[in-house]
Amino acid sequence: MATRATTPPARAQSVDRSVARLFEAFDRVPVAAVIRHAEDLPRALASQVPAVFFVRAPAFHLGPLVWAVQARGKMAFVHIDLIAGLGKDRAGVAFLAREIGVNGIITSHGALVAAARADHVIAVQRLLLYDDLGLSSAITAVEHARPDIVEVQPAVIFPLVADQIRARHPVPIIVGGFVTEPGQRDAAIERGARAISTSTVSLWP
């Protein structure tokens, strides 16, 4: 292996997978940085966000990105549904949990939430709200899957459904999807979201 001027981040010895600690951090800074392009990562690392969501990186080059996040004392989450090259199955979750050592995974599939639980990583289940007629069955799917955190998307829907979701299922909620302005962030927090997720760099404090 070639020697480098700077040491690349190595896999952490132990990975913090405490949901309680994540939300303590979100209570101070209620923002997760969504990384759509690798060039945005340095800004996220330099920011105060407690968590970084990877939504599109290729699976087999994720390690150093995740470890760089963890070296800054932040938690790294990987959206397994969108990651290229990785099976959307138990083995895919196990790879992220054991080989990469992610803090958590993000998925919209209940079966992968169960796999995350089996591998002791934090499970964020996306509640994808594109159709009001499907809302009830979407909430039922979350009730069955029992994720640690629900991420409601898009943010513009959250005020319309916040009460309904909470009445059915008391789980910490984060809100994402087209959060590009401070007003949208504040509206979500006001309605009870514990954090927002956004790829808008200006919203990373």
Added chain:
Amino acid sequence: MLPAIRDSNSLHQALDLGYRQLLLERGSLLAMVGPLAAVARQGVAIFVNLDAVEGLAGDSAALAFLATDLGFSGVLSVRPHLLRDASRFRLRTIQRIHALDSTGLETGLNSIGLPAPYAIAIAPAVAIPQVMATIRQSTNAPVWGTGFITTAQQANAVLAAGANVVSSAHPDVWRTFVRDPLRD
């Protein structure tokens, strides 16, 4: 305004209000195949969301049935290959695109295939004011909005943002729009 129906009850409510264009958004198509075929024969334009209705396979046999046996007007789907097949049956094709976050929207807009769809349908419609600028950077196709339109005010905001058609599953909203039918 395009009423989104899911059963014979909502079908007749929309017809009673005078709507001549309908979107079958959910429910079992096969459970209401008789009434649907009858109204299609009377010249009512029926569009079907292939991603959400029950009882249909996503294949050519299903499309042939919709086009030939039932006389439907068009289909909506996120799957470009299904729309390509549908265009062979002279069905109007509406590419569904989920507007849940910027990553997904980008993927959806990139999935628009050939032949060019008759329109694109953005779901949920309430996101349209936030995403119209992004949509117009990649396509000039007419924009329909479906999902989470529960008030006439929301519907108007979506049309004001540049959508050509807005769909709602709520009869109260249909009533408000009775004098402003689907623009074609």
